[in-house]
Amino acid sequence: xxxxxxxxxxxxxxxxxxxxxxxxxxxxxxxxxxxxxxxxxxxxxxxxxxxxxxxxxxxxxxxxxxxxxxxxxxxxxxxxxxxxxxxxxxxxxxxxxxxxxxxxxxxxxxxxxxxxxxxxxxxxxxxxxxxxxxxxxxxxxxxxxxxxxxxxxxxxxxxxxxxxxxxxxxxxxxxxxxxxxxxxxxxxxxxxxxxxxxxxxxxxxxxxxxxxxxxxxxxxxxxxxxxxxxxxxxxxxxxxxxxxxxxxxxxxxxxxxxxxxxxxxxxxxxxxxxxxxxxxxxxxxxxxxxxxxxxxxxxxxxxxxxxxxxxxxxxxxxxxxxxxxxxxxxxxxxxxxxxxxxxxxxxxxxxxxxxxxxxxx
Amino acid sequence: xxxxxxxxxxxxxxxxxxxxxxxxxxxxxxxxxxxxxxxxxxxxxxxxxxxxxxxxxxxxxxxxxxxxxxxxxxxxxxxxxxxxxxxxxxxxxxxxxxxxxxxxxxxxxxxxxxxxxxxxxxxxxxxxxxxxxxxxxxxxxxxxxxxxxxxxxxxxxxxxxxxxxxxxxxxxxxxxxxxxxxxxxxxxxxxxxxxxxxxxxxxxxxxxxxxxxxxxxxxxxxxxxxxxxxxxxxxxxxxxxxxxxxxxxxxxxxxxxxxxxxxxxxxxxxxxxxxxxxxxxxxxxxxxxxxxxxxxxxxxxxxxxxxxxxxxxxxxxxxxxxxxxxxxxxxxxxxxxxxxxxxxxxxxxxxxxxxxxxxxxxxxxxxxxxxxxxxx
Numbered sequence: 001x002x003x004x005x006x007x008x009x010x011x012x013x014x015x016x017x018x019x020x021x022x023x024x025x026x027x028x029x030x031x032x033x034x035x036x037x038x039x040x041x042x043x044x045x046x047x048x049x050x051x052x053x054x055x056x057x058x059x060x061x062x063x064x065x066x067x068x069x070x071x072x073x074x075x076x077x078x079x080x081x082x083x084x085x086x087x088x089x090x091x092x093x094x095x096x097x098x099x100x101x102x103x104x105x106x107x108x109x110x111x112x113x114x115x116x117x118x119x120x121x122x123x124x125x126x127x128x129x130x131x132x133x134x135x136x137x138x139x140x141x142x143x144x145x146x147x148x149x150x151x152x153x154x155x156x157x158x159x160x161x162x163x164x165x166x167x168x169x170x171x172x173x174x175x176x177x178x179x180x181x182x183x184x185x186x187x188x189x190x191x192x193x194x195x196x197x198x199x200x201x202x203x204x205x206x207x208x209x210x211x212x213x214x215x216x217x218x219x220x221x222x223x224x225x226x227x228x229x230x231x232x233x234x235x236x237x238x239x240x241x242x243x244x245x246x247x248x249x250x251x252x253x254x255x256x257x258x259x260x261x262x263x264x265x266x267x268x269x270x271x272x273x274x275x276x277x278x279x280x281x282x283x284x285x286x287x288x289x290x291x292x293x294x295x296x297x298x299x300x301x302x303x304x305x306x307x308x309x310x311x312x313x314x315x316x317x318x319x320x321x322x323x324x325x326x327x328x329x330x331x332x333x334x335x336x337x338x339x340x341x342x343x344x345x346x347x348x349x350x351x352x353x354x355x356x357x358x359x360x361x
Numbered sequence: 362x363x364x365x366x367x368x369x370x371x372x373x374x375x376x377x378x379x380x381x382x383x384x385x386x387x388x389x390x391x392x393x394x395x396x397x398x399x400x401x402x403x404x405x406x407x408x409x410x411x412x413x414x415x416x417x418x419x420x421x422x423x424x425x426x427x428x429x430x431x432x433x434x435x436x437x438x439x440x441x442x443x444x445x446x447x448x449x450x451x452x453x454x455x456x457x458x459x460x461x462x463x464x465x466x467x468x469x470x471x472x473x474x475x476x477x478x479x480x481x482x483x484x485x486x487x488x489x490x491x492x493x494x495x496x497x498x499x500x501x502x503x504x505x506x507x508x509x510x511x512x513x514x515x516x517x518x519x520x521x522x523x524x525x526x527x528x529x530x531x532x533x534x535x536x537x538x539x540x541x542x543x544x545x546x547x548x549x550x551x552x553x554x555x556x557x558x559x560x561x562x563x564x565x566x567x568x569x570x571x572x573x574x575x576x577x578x579x580x581x582x583x584x585x586x587x588x589x590x591x592x593x594x595x596x597x598x599x600x601x602x603x604x605x606x607x608x609x610x611x612x613x614x615x616x617x618x619x620x621x622x623x624x625x626x627x628x629x630x631x632x633x634x635x636x637x638x639x640x641x642x643x644x645x646x647x648x649x650x651x652x653x654x655x656x657x658x659x660x661x662x663x664x665x666x667x668x669x670x671x672x673x674x675x676x677x678x679x680x681x682x683x684x685x686x687x688x689x690x691x692x693x694x695x696x697x698x699x700x701x702x703x704x705x706x707x708x709x710x711x712x713x714x715x716x717x718x719x720x721x722x723x724x725x726x727x728x729x730x731x732x733x734x735x736x737x
Contacts, residue, residue: 029492034428056364122365143414143421146521151414163413170415171443175369179441181425 030232034180039118041229047081049121054081057124061300064309068301078298079126083291088120090288091130092224098138101157105147110185112141113223115177122176127300128169135161136169144181186219186228189237197241197248200255214244218273224283225276231269239269372442376451378404387419392454395439401454402439406447419518420448426494426517427452434485436505436515455515456508457671459563460501463570468669472626475567477662478504480651481512482560487647489514490553493523497534499559501566502715510665523552532606535559537582537716538572542593543641545583547606554641557650561636568622568629576716583610590637591615598639628655 030036041049058078065073079087092113099109115137116130123133135158142149151163174181194212197203218240222228227236242249242263253263301309378391382403391404407420427438427450440451459478462468482504489496497519505515519534529549535541541558543551565573574589576582587593592613593601601607618630625633632655635645645653656662 032429032431032492053364123363127363140416143416143418144425148414148418167415171409171448172363172365174416174448175443176365179424180428181421182429 030184030234033184034178034182035184036232038178038180039229043226043230046121046226046229050081050085053120053122053124054079054084057126057300061126061298064300064302067312068308076298077294079124079291079295083294084120084125086284086288087125087291087295088116088130089224090283090285091134092116093283094131095134095138096220098134098158102149102154104138104142105145106187107145107185108138108142108147110187110223111145111183112138114183114185114228115141115173117226117228119173119176123172124300125295126298127303128172129295129299132165133169133173136166136173139166140170140173140181184233186222186233186236186240187216189232189234190215190219190240193234193237193241193252197252200251208248211241211245211248215240218243218277221276222269222273225272227269227272230272231265235266235269236273239266239273242266242270243274369442372440373444373449375440376402376404387417393451395451403452403454405450405452406444407450409443409446409448416448420450422520423517424448424450426489426520430489430492430494432485432488433511434481434513435488436513452515453507453513455505455513457506458502458515459504459506459512459567461671462506462669463501463566465669465671466570468671470567470570470669471660471663472624472629473660473663474668475564475629476656476660477665477668478512478567479560479564480656480662481665482514482563483647483651485512485514486556486560487651489520490556490647494520495523495553496520496556496559498536499556499563500536500539501563504563506668506670510668510670512665524550526550537579538562538575540582541641542583542586542639543601543604545579545586545606546601546604546608548604548641551641553646554644557636557644557647558641560647560650561633564629564633564636565622568625580608587611587613589616589621590639593639601639626655626658628653628658631655 061078062073065076095109095112095116098104099112112134116134119128119133119137120130139149139151139154142154151166155161155163155166190212194208197208198205215237219237222236222240227239231239238249238253241252249266250263253260253266301307302313304310375395375397376393377396378393380392381389382392383390387407389406389408391406393402393404394400395402407417409416409420424438424441427436428441431437436455437453438450439453442449442451482499486496486499494517496514496517498516499514503514503516505513507513521530524530527550530551532544532547532549532551535544535555539559539562541555544555562573574582574585576585587610592610595602618634619625622630622633632645632650632653635653636650638644
């Protein structure tokens with residue numbers, strides 16, 4: 001699958017990017033990161049990505065319904081990209097609650113949220129329900145941020161969840177993330193800015209501390225929005241400070257030699273965050289409940305055990321695997337023939353399977 | 362089939378596996394090819410199915426860091442794909458490692474050769490440290506060599522980000538002979554300085570052609586270090602006697618490095634001393650080391666294409682047992698720690714057997730937040 005999201009987006013926000021190196025012509029660390037290279041969008045390309053995923057999913061699921069029972073896709077109200085987004089967002093928010101329960105570090109929480117959001121830039125909720133993916137995202141994030149916990153311990157604290165439910169989706173999640181596990185977070189950038197503020201002339205540590213506490217709430221709110229796909233972590237961090245204290249943010253920008261127009265993109269990011277806050281996290285529970293109700297009817301039948309489409313898919317997968325096994329067995333057989341024409345070694349199914357499965361991928 | 366699965370399949374179909382070149386408890390390494398270009402690759406297949414906690418931490422770490430790091434002196438991770446219950450890392454194919462070169466007595470090292478390997482190691486490591494990544498397992502066996510002589514740091518299975526101040530890290534990292542004294546004393550707060558000690562040991566090994574500080578156990582390791590460098594004074598390393606696992610090791614006098622490294626230049630000795638400084642905070646950083654006078658004195662480092670190599674790689678069919686052994690050793694480092702790594706040398710001229718690599722403990726034991734690793 002082509003990464004539709006590579007390359008700089010149009011109208012790319014410039015302020016703060018590459019500030020850290022101060023060297024022209026040399027890539028900054030941020031520019032070398034997988035996040036910079038593969039996970040940045042403009043508002044438009046982000047919208048396109050979601051629409052495209054949704055439309056191709058609806059097409060495929062309609063087919064699956066027809067396979068199950070001709071005519072059965074008629075009258076089903078499939079989810080659109082906005083519906084999907086609303087549902088995902090609800091579960092992004094739920095990650096915070098779970099993290100509180102496990103006393104996970106903020107790094108784990110932020111990373112899990114990013115994983116869940118990135119997953120649905122490549123997949124549809126009609127195939128994989130976010131309540132399941134969320135659990136795997138959090139479990140994987142704990143590992144990738146160096147706070148691993150045992151799966152048993154993890155699932156023991158989550159109702160109606162077996163270790164297998166979590167593991168089942170781990171590969172799919174990792175693939176969806178293109179195995180890019182490292183995430184740059186705004187709260188880290190904020191910490192850096194906060195240290196920097198204290199070096200400003202006539203900075204008042206007490207006041208800055210209050211501002212920091214207000215700003216971190218804005219950063220947390222930003223995680224529910226699309227800000228991380230559009231702005232650099234340092235831009236989101238400065239936007240959060242800007243919301244907490246315009247004066248301080250401007251003072252800092254001036255000290256760093258940024259022109260007032262450089263702050264335009266910061267204000268843009270700030271307005272995205274404050275919009276999120278105004279909508280109370282942007283979640284209309286009634287609406288999401290309705291989406292979830294409709295989802296029950298338009299789930300991909302290939303993913304629901306027992307349906308004809310599911311059985312057919314399983315059969316196809318098994319047939320492919322059997323064919324591969326047969327091919328390997330044949331190869332092993334012909335090799336055996338070369339050295340062991342008279343069968344001094346018994347060739348039975350078990351040993352052949354043993355040999356071929358050891359070589360299997 | 363879903364788009365994501367399709368993408369995964371098409372990645373896997375870009376490569377062909379040819380011969381198995383190494384196998385361990387945790388991974389199998391194949392030599393393979395990128396089909397479209399014929400380019401040689403190494404495919405490291407990690408068996409995930411057997412881990413009850415899913416993707417294991419070494420694999421997660423290796424993928425996480427190698428996905429981000431792109432540098433001439435860091436091994437390139439070309440692709441990743443999964444197949445059933447396995448994770449496959451497609452890495453650039455590398456012919457040899459520094460340990461093989463050091464052991465091959467037919468090679469003669471010029472001072473310029475050593476300087477060249479040092480500069481490549483430090484460049485790669487400076488890049489890791491600049492990205493806030495600690496390697497935590499540097500040793501000659503993890504410094505791989507491309508056919509053009511470029512040195513590449515490999516095996517990021519123990520790597521991690523720098524921790525914030527006050528965040529504990531495990532002290533059970535870095536293969537014993539290359540492990541710095543602060544970790545042997547159980548220090549839980551450390552930084553890039555710990556990797557720099559390993560670089561010092563590697564530098565010494567390049568000059569001596571034998572491991573510099575080959576301790577037989579963790580306890581013995583400290584003794585070996587103190588015997589070589591003298592017991593540190595409180596002045597040299599303030600506060601070390603209050604480290605968690607501190608114990609009295611014994612009083613050993615300081616002997617000048619010059620006595621052992623008779624052929625080394627004054628600058629080489631000076632750099633070595635700074636890499637092996639006892640106080641981690643006083644140890645030279647990778648960046649400073651690259652600016653050390655050693656690199657600005659003649660001779661210039663040998664161009665990487667002109668460095669000593671291991672014997673030309675024979676074709677598979679003609680492999681001599683020695684070639685096979687060399688190859689197995691090379692792939693040990695790619696496998697990142699397996700039970701097959703025991704390699705007490707049959708040549709018998711290098712003292713004790715290599716210490717076994719570190720393996721990750723069961724994740725269940727890490728619930729408390731301290732990663733637990735089995736000591737060698």
